Amino acid sequence: MAAIIEVRHVHKAFGGLKVIDDCSIRVEEGSITGLIGPNGAGKSTLFNIIAGALPLDSGQVRFAGKDITNRPANALFHQGLLRTFQIAHEFTQLTALENLMMVPPRQAGESLFNAWFQPGRVRREEAEVRRRALEVIDFIGLHHVRNELAGNLSGGQKKLLELGRTMMTDARVVLLDEIAAGVNRTLLGDLVANIERLNREMGYTFLVIEHDMAMIARLCDPVIVLAQGRVMVEGSIEEIQSNPEVIEAYFGSNVA
């Protein structure tokens, strides 16, 4: 399989603190790749660098074979590389369905010119967005709360909605940062099932930071272990869990 994301020899320091230290990773297209490691290993920093939210000091990031080093997050978003929280948090005063309908970046209705001079086109696009939002809300299992205000949804339902919003874009790679945190077991099962379906049926590639090892074990292959800003080891969850270095650095330390 081809790499859809490649991080090559990336360095990043905050002041004198080297946080990412000659780090190289490959994320294969169509994979659900896990990124784990002790607190402070640099996982979120690496995510921010890949997603264009943080400039790197040296090295290169490639997406689908192209150099995207230090390209801004919104440009990457339009190319289909996004991290979940990049999509604005839910608008609490809008319904779940309306939240989905807010996502498409180039709605014709947003332009005054279009609204005045091409009302037919605006109506057609709105109808199309609504149709897609209804499909997405069915897919993520939130049809029954589609007309609830997003502010009234449970934590897990909000995470499902967040995942749903990625489906309103033409995402190719989604970076998920601790999506399981604060989600009850039942909804976590739904979340995992939806991630698997998006991967299988829609070809999404996922890179997943997660402290919940059960979720990593169920979802991710391969798993990359980051420690002190560089890759310690990469492999299947079984290989990772039986690796003495990992046990010492990761499972032996005080991490969830």
Ligand SMILES: Nc1ncnc2c1ncn2[C@@H]1O[C@H](COP(=O)(O)OP(=O)(O)OP(=O)(O)O)[C@@H](O)[C@H]1O
């Ligand atoms: N903007 C910043 N300025 C200064 N230091 C930072 C900044 N962002 C992160 N750090 C430091 O970089 C190191 C790595 O942080 P990062 O959040 O990337 O780790 P992590 O592996 O995601 O940790 P956790 O699992 O706890 O979320 C930490 O020591 C953190 O304090």
